[in-house]
Amino acid sequence: xxxxxxxxxxxxxxxxxxxxxxxxxxxxxxxxxxxxxxxxxxxxxxxxxxxxxxxxxxxxxxxxxxxxxxxxxxxxxxxxxxxxxxxxxxxxxxxxxxxxxxxxxxxxxxxxxxxxxxxxxxxxxxxxxxxxxxxxx
Numbered sequence: 001x002x003x004x005x006x007x008x009x010x011x012x013x014x015x016x017x018x019x020x021x022x023x024x025x026x027x028x029x030x031x032x033x034x035x036x037x038x039x040x041x042x043x044x045x046x047x048x049x050x051x052x053x054x055x056x057x058x059x060x061x062x063x064x065x066x067x068x069x070x071x072x073x074x075x076x077x078x079x080x081x082x083x084x085x086x087x088x089x090x091x092x093x094x095x096x097x098x099x100x101x102x103x104x105x106x107x108x109x110x111x112x113x114x115x116x117x118x119x120x121x122x123x124x125x126x127x128x129x130x131x132x133x134x135x136x137x
Contacts, residue, residue, distance in 0.1 A: 019053060019054055022056065022101070023056055024098065024099045025058075025098050025099070026056040026057055026058055026059075026098060026099075027056070027057050027058075027059065027096040027097055027098060027099070027100050027101075027102055028054060028055070028056055028100075028101050028102065029041070029054065029055040029056075029057065029064065029102045029103070029104055029117070030054050030101065030102070030103050030104070031052075031053065031054065031066070031103075031104050031105075031106075032103055032104070032105045032106075033068065033070075033105070033106045033107070034070070034107070036070070036071065037068065037069060037070040037106070037108075038067075038068070038069040038070075039066060039067070039068050039069075039104075039106045040052030040053070040066065040067050041053075041054070041055045041064060041065070041066050042065045042066060042067050042088075043064070043065040044057065044062060044063070044064055044065075045062055045063055046063070052067075057096050058096075058098075059096055059097055059098045060094070060096060061092075061093070061094040061095075061096075062092075062093060062096060063090065063091070063092045064090070064091045064092075064093075064104070065088065065089070065090050065091075065132075066088070066089045066090075066091065066104065066106070066115065066129070067086065067087070067088055067089075068086070068087045068088075068089060068106040068113050068115065069084060069085065069086045069087075070084075070085055070108045070113070071083065071084055071085070072085050072108060072110075072111055074110055074111055083136060084136060085108070085111055085113075085134055085135070085136065086134065086135065086136070087106075087112065087113035087131060087132075087133070087134040088131075088132040088133050088134075089106065089113060089115045089129040089130065089131060089132065090129060090130045090132050091104065091115065091117055091127060091129040091130075092127065092130075093117055093126060093127045095126070100119065100120060101119075101120040102117055102118065102119055102120070102126070103117070103118045103119075103120075103122060104116070104117050104118075104129075105118065106129075111134060112131055112134045113131055113134060114128070114129070114131070115128070115129035116128055116129065117129070
């Protein structure tokens, strides 16, 4: 039983690892969603990411694939329990700049999702994500 507990502790500890400092030669994309929701970066330019909590990108054009999960009361189950919705989002943006901080935000919209990329000022959205698919998967 001890090896199982040690493995579980190691896995849980890795989730809480601090985010490393940003590389000034790259752009940093942080992710934001409601506290009960789960938003993670999955792929950057088709390559799987090791840590989905943030993304560092070289200046220029990139495509980011994200997974967003939330509970919805719309279309809930037989006894009114919330339904877990999973959405895959795709963000394409051509103007990432080195040393800049960007923020990607996701929110539920009925049984779909919406997502936007903001710059470090956070005033105007720079790009809107495409919803690839949403469902109970």
